[in-house]
Amino acid sequence: MYIVTGGAGFIGANLVHALNQRGITDILVVDHLTQADKFLNLTDLEIADYMEAERFLEAIEKDQFSGVEAVFHEGACSDTMATDGRYVMENNYAFSKTLLHWCQRHHIPLLYASSASVYGMTGSFSEERQAESPLNIYGFSKFQFDQYLRRMWTTLEAPVHGFRYFNVYGPREFHKARMASVALHFYNQYRLDGHVHLFAGSAGYANGEQRRDFIHVDDVASVNMHFLDYPRSGIYNVGTGQAQSFNDVAVTVVNSMRRMADEDIHDLASLQKSQTIRYISMPEALHGKYQSFTQADIHQLRAAGYNQPFLSVEQGVARYIHWLAGRES
Secondary structure, eight states, X not given: OEEEETTTSHHHHHHHHHHHHTTOOOEEEEEOOSSGGGGGGGTTSOOXXXXXXXXXXXXHHXXXXXOOOEEEEXXXXXXXXXXXXXXXXXXXXXHHHHHHHHHHHTTOOEEEEEEGGGGTTSSOOSSSGGGOOOSSHHHHHHXXXXXXXXXXXXXXXXXXXXXXXXXXXXXXXXXXXXXSOHXXXXXXXXXXXXXXXXXXXXXXXXXXXXXXXXXXXXXXXXXXXXXXXXXXXXXXXXXXXXXXXXXXXXXXXXXXXXXXXXXXXXXXXXXXXXXXXXXXXXXXXGTTTOOSBOOOOOHHHHHTTOOOOOOXXXXXXXXXXXXXXXXXX
16 A cells, blocks of 8 residues: 555645556545545545545554555645644644654655755755755744654665655646646636736846746656655755746746647747736735745756656646646636
């Protein structure tokens, strides 16, 4: 049996999909379904069982599972604007520690979601302590668990892999609302209004030229499957290693939708001139907390043996838009 916590969520459901593609269906999905429509992420997938996170925690504390091949731990409060620190630390940090120790006792590989948010505003994105300075309680919860794991490296009884995901986008994120990727927001904006909104220039960047390391969720799933097959304990950045602008994402979204409608394709300048791409002021709540640039240092990921190419924004976002359009039809 394989366990996927957060398995009804964005990355978790895509990991279930990746396992299904390997013919694996003996999967226990663990999640919170207080947001009930997340079940839609699982309707086309094959799983053996579902369990609410609180019951799962009680079950592992009582050692009620056997025959577990691996645990993919994606479950977390992922809202970077969350203000209930006690809830975030209990859900993200304490839960993860309990699961880690259970996996170690039973010699079960653990593959878990860390986050690029641990880097904060340092401007450095390598898996080193001096680069880590989270800006919010979500980032701190992920950072603190990484730190806890680091103190255990020499005593591990089973492989543990922490993945610092950068800006992930792709299928099965509809439920994330404001925390969804900009690709999904741009798709919805253009479909409904015929234009998209990006942030105006900030931190020395021109309008829409703030840059992030955008990674398609298929690539994230591929990394997880690689380390399932070839364990090598460590904490790894999971990004493409190449930052691209929000303008790049917007142009790809708009032109992908235009192609499907047999309309003319336009470059950034034309889309700006026609007001198809518009710029708005950054909300006050994000001032001083907004990463205008991220780019994963993927040297350690490559050194650990993952050598597959990553989708560019132009490739990955176009693939995603076609998936979204097919879902709407």
